[in-house]
Amino acid sequence: MAIKKENFSRRDFIKNSSMFAGGVVLVSLLNPLKVVYATKKPKGKGKWYGIAIDIEKCIGCANCARSCKAENGVPNEPFFFRNWVEQYTITNDDEVKVSSPNGGIDGFTQPVSDDEIYKTFFVPKMCNHCAISPCTQVCPVGASFESPEGIALVDKSYCIGCGYCVQACPYGCRYIDPAQGVADKCTLCYHRLEKDLDPACMMACPTGARIYGDLNDKTSELYLFIKENNCAVLKPQLNTKSKLYYKDLSQEVH
């Protein structure tokens, strides 16, 4: 299965420009008020991927982060991650402490003593595969795009490495690959999905805290999980229509 990417040819450009003005008006008229979650793909019958994380089940082992680096050739330095784990500790004095030593790969310690902890938990982070992704919107050449399955991808042979998408992602999910000078990010292991294999992080999680699947399929584990649990997305106010759902997400998590 090849990625059907909308490539921007010169002809499209002319066509698009003329349709642009009309399009803006139309979209603003036709887009009704929707829930903050993008549980449904707007159109089409194919797969529409989403991810859910059961925060309670995450033990902070960061196997997901480790396996992601190995699978996707992410640089080893602690400045480049497609996938990382954060530890949140809220003290009795309402102080929020967050840490993620080397994305969690170096293991977590808890500097706050037990009787001062109000609550503590781990939050794995990765690309939210936003349905209205700001990163795609700003890319000057269209190298960042959404696959028909709702996965935000980068065409590295086309990316000019301007870093605009890195600035536009509200969740810090992108980085510029130092070796290639182009943007890189989680692809939900697109290369594995193509072969009907699970993404590396999903395979690596020992507790089953991570679920992914087809939001269009009403019988999928993911769909039922979101339906049966109280799930929330990160920064809903930014209206990115994130498709990464967290079960029982604490408000402190940004």
Next chain:
Amino acid sequence: MNKYESLYEALANLDGYIYPNEIALNWDLLIVMYPYITGLVAGAFILASLNRVFAIKALRPTYEISLLTALSFMLVATMPLITHLGQPWRFYEMLVTPHLTSAMAIFGFVYLWYLMVVLLLEIWFDYRYDMVIWSKQKKGFMSFVYKVLTLWVLDTSPQSRRTDEKIGYFITVVGIPSAFLLHGYVGFIFGSIKANPWWSTVMMPVIFLFSAMVSGIALVMFIYMVVTYLRKQKIDMNTVDTISKYLFYILIIDFSLESLDQIHRIYEADESFDILKILVHGKLFFTFFIMQIGVGVIIPLLTMGTMMIKKPREKIRKILYLIISICVLVGIFYMRWNVVIGGQLFSKSFYGFTSYKVDMISGSGFWLSLLWFIIPFFILAFLLWLLPPWKKKESIH
């Protein structure tokens, strides 16, 4: 030296929590230079237009200098952006296959429109007649060069001069909104990023525009004085007094707009407020309060204000104007710095900060930035030699 050394240093000095991908600042000094230089272009051009459209006599000696300054900086305006790309050789993709929802892609077209349609044409119509004359006066190669520059439109009749004048005027009128667009657009590149509360404000294009005018006017004032001094001519005090008056008023507008933006933030105090407050009082204290506001606004405003009430002697005025223009130029540079760098120092998680140091030794950013700032002055020197405003025949407007 390890290329990650500065990053490890930043990592060791993190304040609070920051998403791991945010430790590295993606947009460095070069991206500070980009709006800075574009702003100088827009500002210098707007000064020229003021002079022409409103026929402000006192500004006449700076008309051509403003235009040529705008052109010199315009020619390198995209270079900081391009040299900053991870894949610089792919930059043309932005023009041949632009992505229409991207502010950065559209900038390429705004830029080309401004450079090709407005700036070059205006200069050409302004100089065409003189270039015809010069092509006749000069011999050999230079005669040929001027002839090429006239594009072989060699008519010198009064009729043709009037046409030049009319079209030139029309272009200036079109040019003003274009200059507004050019720099407003640069503001929009930042202002439209909803992920970043320090950038995301509708005021951004307007603030960028006015700060552009301020910096452009200061630059022209500086260049006019230095060039006139180097030519051993007398500086027209009426001219610099008038420029300084404009600078004064526009600086007030600019400062009011920026204050409005800040007051609005402080009063609304939304979820990002706490982190931005710490940012401004901590990591940005020096660049924001001291450089941008102190050096860039307070000192120039106070000095110019006092000079309006009590005019000092010419000699002192000259020195003060020179100092003011430098202060303003420095202040606006730090304004760009505070926007671009400041916007990346805090984490979008709102839980902490990274740090940034200009890497003068191993990083290419610093030297390239310096280069892109210096080259325009050489271009300007060349243009002033090729198209000396002081050798123009008095135009008919």
